[in-house]
Amino acid sequence: MGSLTQAQVDSFNEQGYLVVEDVLDPEAVLDPVIQEYHGVLDRLADHLYKQGDIASRYEELPFSERITRISAETGKNHQQFYDFSLPFSGVKRDTPFWTGPAVFNAFVYEPLLDVIESLIGPEIYSNPVQHVRIKPPEQYLPKNEHGDAVIGMTAWHQDHGVVTPEADDTKMLTVWFPLLDAPIEKGPLRVVPGSHRGDLLTHCLNYMGNKLTPAAGRQIPEKLFAADIAKPIPLDRGSVVFLHKRMVHSSLPNVSEEVRWSFDLRYNPTGEPTGRHLFPGFVARSRANPETELRDPERWTQMWLDARERMSQINQDGQNDVQFGRWGDDHPDCA
Ligand SMILES: O=C(O)CCC(=O)C(=O)O
């Protein structure tokens, strides 16, 4: 059974997002993830040190400072070492990723699935559009050629815009939560309440605000939605924000002293296309067929190893054997 009240479900349907406090037990779910990532960071530090990219492994530094020190020195976010997903092109047989048991445990944590059940029903599939984001304080990062910190805020977008059109009619739900408290100064998400009631909006390449900006990446021009009513969503550890797939959202910059660390996961009713079919999903909950639920983290890791093997044979050297995106770059909204 779902755990939300009817008023909470109604609020999600009206506003397109819902904050639920105290869903994840910090000690039972989040601390083991943090512990696991200490090992991931050791692995990254060893790799970079062996390559001569950093002067020390910085083992003496606490987690947040260690990550910040490393990114400040390399000017990179090393996302692929932390992430439980793969790039869309150029994947190699040894491309790193992390799908540890504590991470898996968070994906299938029953009280989290109870909330999801209230929003999308009892047959719940873990959609592979999923990322960890670790963003160091911008003040300690080098700037790129456009004067922006090399790891910065996320631009305006809808998650519907990052999946292929086969997932256009699905009930994909975004689930975002911080591993450490994420107050305003850490750069949490911002949402535009009610924006999910509109269509999928055009996502333009390098179009920031209302002007072309080479570093901006792909995003929705602000003239297409009510950017003035955007609302920041600061969250404490344990809390979760749920987003409708057409909710327009972005994030603020991290102007604090500590890393901003979050998971963003997606779930959809089982049987619907995920919009990223080469990556593996799994049944997280099934009331009809409980025996189909995946509860073995090693099996999950093997699914990603298999995906990596497949990906290492396609989308290499600028080839586009399988498309992950949906946008052309000549739409009139982008001019
Ligand atoms: O955490 C962020 O900065 C962006 C996350 C996001 O866009 C999402 O969760 O869908």
Ligand SMILES: [Fe+2]
């Ligand atoms: Fe997003």
